[in-house]
Amino acid sequence: MVLLKSEIVLNAGDKAPDFNLLGIDDKKHSFAEYKDYKAKLVIFMCNHCPYVQAKVDAINEIYDKFKGKIAMIGINSNDSTKYPDDSFENMKKFAKEKGLKFTYLVDETQEIAKKYGAVCTPDPFLFDKEGKLVFHGRIDNAMKPEDKPTEKTMILNIEKILSEKKIEKDFDPSMGCSIKWKSQQT
Structure with a gap:
């Protein structure tokens, strides 16, 4: 497990790298x-x-609540050679089994994860209508897989963006497994 570090590549106000x-x-x-779209969640x-x-x-709740208002994009950057569960074919199976309706992409070169500064899974980035980063962090406040959330952090932040209110805290660390890099990063 990895807690997001302060070595952030994208800062609030930065434009989203295209892919x-x-x-x-x-x-x-x-x-x-x-x-x-009024907001984009990567x-x-x-x-x-x-x-x-x-x-x-x-994640599915976010999609269902805001479909048509925001774009949701999942990106898998894991090394599928060492982690075959994360292969492209298994992404299709996972999406079907879990009922994912949003766009789910593969980042085989891992360049996009590096450009965004993604370090763990899940690692969400919320952008405004202009494609500027407004929030990088957690889906909710449940920090371990067995925890139950008491705050829906991402939903609250998306509601603020859609009603043109400012998000006070633009970074709120997420916790998850480290991205499985093809070669070790330092």
């Missing part, structure tokens, strides 16, 4: 294609992580 990644729908997707995630599995219902 062109393959989705489980077998089509390429870019950040730019979501420009008309979640670095994977299939096998117990922290992601524990958050699937909360």
Whole structure:
């Protein structure tokens, strides 16, 4: 398990790095294609992580609550050679089993995770209409897979963005498994 560190690549106000990644729908997707949404939520995630599995219902709740208003994009950057549970084919199975309706992309080169500064799964980044980072952090305040949340942090922050209110705390560390890098990062 990894707690997000203060070595953040993206800071509040920074523009989202664009990407062109393959989705489980077998089509390429870019950040730019979501420009008309009032907010965009990019979640670095994977299939096998117990922290992601524990958050699937909360992630699906976010999608269901805000579909049509925000864009949701899941990105799997894990090394699927060492972690076959995170392969592209298993991403398709995971999405079907868990009822994921949002875009789920594979970052085979891991370049996008590095550009965002993602370090764990899940690692959510919330952007405003202009594509500027407004919040980097947790889905909710349950920090262990077995914990029950008492605050829906991401939902509260999305509601603020949609009603054009300021998010006071732009970074609130998430906890999860480390991204499985192809070569060790220092």
